[in-house]
Amino acid sequence: MKFQRIKGTRDIYGKEYEILMEFYQRAKKTMDKFGYSFIITPTFEDVNLFIHSTGETTDIVEKEMYVFEDKGGRKVALRPEGTPSVLRAILENDIEIPCKVAYFANMFRHEKPQKGRFREFYQLGVEYIGYIDPLVDFEMFLIIRELMDIFEVKNYYFEVNSMGCIDDRKRYKEELKNYLSEKLEVLCNDCKRRFQRNPLRILDCKIDAEKIKDFPRITEFLCDGCAEHFEKLKMYLNKNNIKFSINPKLVRGIDYYTKTVFEVKSGRLGAQDALGGGGRYDGLMKIIGGPDTPACGFAMGMERIMLASEYKLPYEKDLIFIVYTSPELKEKAYNLYLFLTKETLKCDIVLDTKSLKSQMRRANKKGAKYVVILGEEEEKMGGYKIKDMEKGEEKFIKKENLPDYFKNI
Numbered sequence: 001m002k003f004q005r006i007k008g009t010r011d012i013y014g015k016e017y018e019i020l021m022e023f024y025q026r027a028k029k030t031m032d033k034f035g036y037s038f039i040i041t042p043t044f045e046d047v048n049l050f051i052h053s054t055g056e057t058t059d060i061v062e063k064e065m066y067v068f069e070d071k072g073g074r075k076v077a078l079r080p081e082g083t084p085s086v087l088r089a090i091l092e093n094d095i096e097i098p099c100k101v102a103y104f105a106n107m108f109r110h111e112k113p114q115k116g117r118f119r120e121f122y123q124l125g126v127e128y129i130g131y132i133d134p135l136v137d138f139e140m141f142l143i144i145r146e147l148m149d150i151f152e153v154k155n156y157y158f159e160v161n162s163m164g165c166i167d168d169r170k171r172y173k174e175e176l177k178n179y180l181s182e183k184l185e186v187l188c189n190d191c192k193r194r195f196q197r198n199p200l201r202i203l204d205c206k207i208d209a210e211k212i213k214d215f216p217r218i219t220e221f222l223c224d225g226c227a228e229h230f231e232k233l234k235m236y237l238n239k240n241n242i243k244f245s246i247n248p249k250l251v252r253g254i255d256y257y258t259k260t261v262f263e264v265k266s267g268r269l270g271a272q273d274a275l276g277g278g279g280r281y282d283g284l285m286k287i288i289g290g291p292d293t294p295a296c297g298f299a300m301g302m303e304r305i306m307l308a309s310e311y312k313l314p315y316e317k318d319l320i321f322i323v324y325t326s327p328e329l330k331e332k333a334y335n336l337y338l339f340l341t342k343e344t345l346k347c348d349i350v351l352d353t354k355s356l357k358s359q360m361r362r363a364n365k366k367g368a369k370y371v372v373i374l375g376e377e378e379e380k381m382g383g384y385k386i387k388d389m390e391k392g393e394e395k396f397i398k399k400e401n402l403p404d405y406f407k408n409i
């Protein structure tokens with residue numbers, strides 16, 4: 001019986017795996033510099049954590065979450081995003097606030113798979129918890145700019161908006177509903193449904209965009225505090241030469257955002273062009289039972305980063321393949337293999353005893369640059385034959401000279 005991956009999931013291997021690991025290491029270094037500590041939270045959580053924080057009427061919770069009952073009858077969800085888990089962990093472990101936390105983790109959303117959109121995908125997430133200061137929002141852009149540099153993503157741009165505080169949003173929602181109520185008849189069925197439950201999401205609709213061109217802008221409904229916060233952020237961005245445009249439709253698909261929201265997008269990706277997104281979430285800690293604590297963060301999709309990146313793996317280490325002329329020499333060959341791996345050379349060997357010819361074929365197929373041949377003759381002479389697979393040349397090397405031989409080429 002043959003099995004296939006579940007739709008929307010992927011196997012990451014070979015070069016892609018190497019690049020992903022390289023990016024993780026680079027990102028870790030950058031986040032260390034900015035003083036962030038990494039965290040691993042569980043892959044699944046109480047489903048209510050996401051219902052209460054991400055929001056009951058959001059697409060993520062309403063349509064996309066993988067929810068199941070475990071054997072103890074608990075209703076759990078595979079995490080669709082990282083922020084709620086991080087806040088829960090801060091509270092549960094009494095981690096001192098203010099704090100800066102980052103994570104690499106796989107997320108799960110039952111979305112329609114397409115290029116750059118999967119049902120399991122990897123995010124780098126960054127959360128800065130404890131300050132209302134717009135410098136925190138600004139730091140998110142600084143970090144993203146540095147990440148784009150180290151991930152070698154060139155063609156990117158920022159879109160920014162402000163969602164105001166809870167009161168601003170309430171007023172704005174009413175205003176937007178007034179405006180939309182006159183157009184409701186001509187809007188698509190999805191938007192008709194969203195009208196009652198989550199009218200802000202109508203701004204995201206691709207189908208109705210033209211029909212609601214002159215919608216009221218949320219930034220015109222900000223209270224003095226939120227307006228000043230937004231002005232300061234824009235000033236910091238301008239002063240530091242971080243280019244951005246204001247996108248009044250950017251409301252993001254998650255309930256908890258307050259004030260700043262932003263996305264970083266790529267010109268190279270087609271429909272799924274968001275490399276990352278985030279914003280401020282001043283009310284979330286309280287929603288999940290903690291103290292009233294301001295915070296700001298973002299998450300980046302690593303699959304999309306890899307699609308947009310110009311990074312190429314440096315030349316791989318040369319593979320050294322060890323072969324032996326008779327089964328009796330297999331253990332000796334294996335010892336040599338272990339010895340060479342200790343010298344941090346990249347080695348391989350065939351273990352199911354095959355003819356020399358077939359071992360050489362395997363070495364060739366694996367792209368070995370050198371083959372070390374253990375043979376009876378060479379054993380007697382205290383050394384090995386080495387074949388340079390590109391040049392086709394062979395030479396004899398004394399056992400004790402072997403490590404130096406490889407180090408010097």
Ligand code: AMP
Pocket residue numbers: 081109111116117118119120121122123274275276277278299300301302303304
């Ligand atoms: P979000 O948590 O929705 O703000 O997403 C943050 C980032 O994660 C996005 O900008 C994408 O780069 C990435 N992302 C979100 N959903 C998916 C998905 N289904 N497949 C791949 N990447 C995703």
